[in-house]
Amino acid sequence: MKLEFGTVSAWDAKTSRIRVTIHETKLQTFWLQVPQGRTKNTRRRSPVELGTQVAIILRDDGVDGILLGALYSSVDAPPITDDDTDYIEYKDGTVIEYSPSSHELNVSLTQGGKLNIIAPGGTHIDTEMGIEINAPKGATINAAAGMVINAAAGVTIKAEKGTKAYGTLELMQGDVIVEGISFKDHTHPNVAKGDSSTGKPQ
Secondary structure, three states, X not given: OEEEEEEEEEEEOOOOEEEXXXXXXXXXXXXXXXXXXXXXXXXXXXXXXXXXXXXXEEOOOOOOEEEEEEOOOOOOOOOOOOOOOEEEEOOOOOEXXXXXXXXXXXXXXXXXXXXXXXXXXXXXXXXXXXXOOOOOOOOOOXXXXXOOOOOOOOOOOOXXXXXXXXXXXXXXXXXXXXXXXXXXXXXXXXXXXXXXXXXXXX
16 A cells, blocks of 8 residues: 555546646546445545645555545645634635634535524524514515514514505513504594594594
8 A cells, every 4th residue: 555645637526536647747547436435325425626736555456545635735725723613615705604603603605695494393593693584675474373472672673665564463471562552552532522533643
């Protein structure tokens, strides 16, 4: 067995194997195995990009071998230089990073990227510091079985272009205030006996 360094010159997606052009001899290897984290019932596949600098182990006859791993160099430098952050950057610019020292996990999709979460058993989010959602192009919540909001400090909805609601809205405790007018405690001016209608709430 011998250690060699080279550049990935071919990638077979069906078998997850690579061919490598060895730096020293400029010769191309046969198809080499690429180790993966899981390959049985739990499976994971990480493709290897062409041009990646790698270290490989070859048999003495040079026919068979295995990838040891990719290597950084002066040409392909590490994307970050701190001693703490676990960092993944995809070729389209999407980044997933976690810093144990700051306890912060960041997922940043490139422009036009889409995040899909499918959870048939439900989704639970537990946070002590609050949640902020910014959706300039709108947000839709489809809750066929109803939606419950438990908010000890109240709920504030700001809708500049209007909000539509269908069905029944039940408030267990508290009040509904629309443009400063209380639903529970508002009064009606210009009330007269008989069949007259009341004025607007105030």
